[in-house]
Amino acid sequence: MPRQVDHEGRRRLIAEAVSRLADERGLEGVTLRDVAARAQVSMGAVQRCFRTKEEMLVFALGHISEQIMERVRARLLASPAQSAATALGHAATEIALLREEHRTEARVWLAFVAQAAVSEVLAHTLKANYSALQEAFTRLIEEAGQDADGAAPLDPRREARTLIALADGLTTHVLIGNLTPREAEEVLHAHLAALWG
Template structure:
């Protein structure tokens, strides 16, 4: 009997191949043929999973959006015991800024989609949903810090979340552009957190 194909796994495999190609050559260089080669599948297999190139690109964006959100959520879930808000917030923002070497591909792909988005299109809608989830997560962490007494009640959680998310995003761009090293970007992040959380860990 022919081997059963796990289409969800195949779609994920293709999405990862798309992300690799985008990081290597940019969005416009992605073709069905190159994706099939990178994913080590036939062009027919790609076409059975995705009707159009746009569908394929959107799937890759959703894949990477889930990965970006998941990094932060996994950091919180992996805590062996309830951690201080300073620790959780510092570590979460470090994950979101994609500053380490192994995050470079992820950062390139995220920026490629962000620059492609225009108001009202499907790419922008996926990005909007992802940023909304990340904003809610950071807001929750700040409120947690207010409950533990680490963050002053005078701070507006929504406003601070906007600032921190924009800072993390901006540092991603600065590192990719070579304006800052990952270490310098991390220091900028720590300095900003110091005004919000004086006890933020030095090793975040």
């Protein structure tokens, strides 16, 4: 009887290998052969899961995005009674990847962002992720404004875009050592506090 293969599990295993290699070498250093070796599967197994390197990278980017969003959801579910403003603060802090335990993930995320500048497929994937995040942040900003008796920012969508850009920028500043994680969190929280006047 042929052995059953968990294809989705194998794809996630390969995505983790891509992430580890990208952290060490950047995306330009990720080869199918090295991914196979790191994931401890054959080259054929990698090629059965992904027809091209680009397809593999798109899946790995989606996998990382999923992990980040799962943390955001878990943090929001842990405290369902929190205000929309508090929920927005927690979500923004999670996506900024400022904590030490997320440093590897932050480096890999920025490697993907850099590669997306020259890869239309990766750019399309990132834009879809950012669009979904922007919608969620816009809703939270609108809800927080209602909670604050109408003191919402004039344009919740613009504020959501600004917050996402700020979170990404803070990720970069922490990674290069221009800001400490604590300083970056202070900047983020000052911005959030200013939203409500």
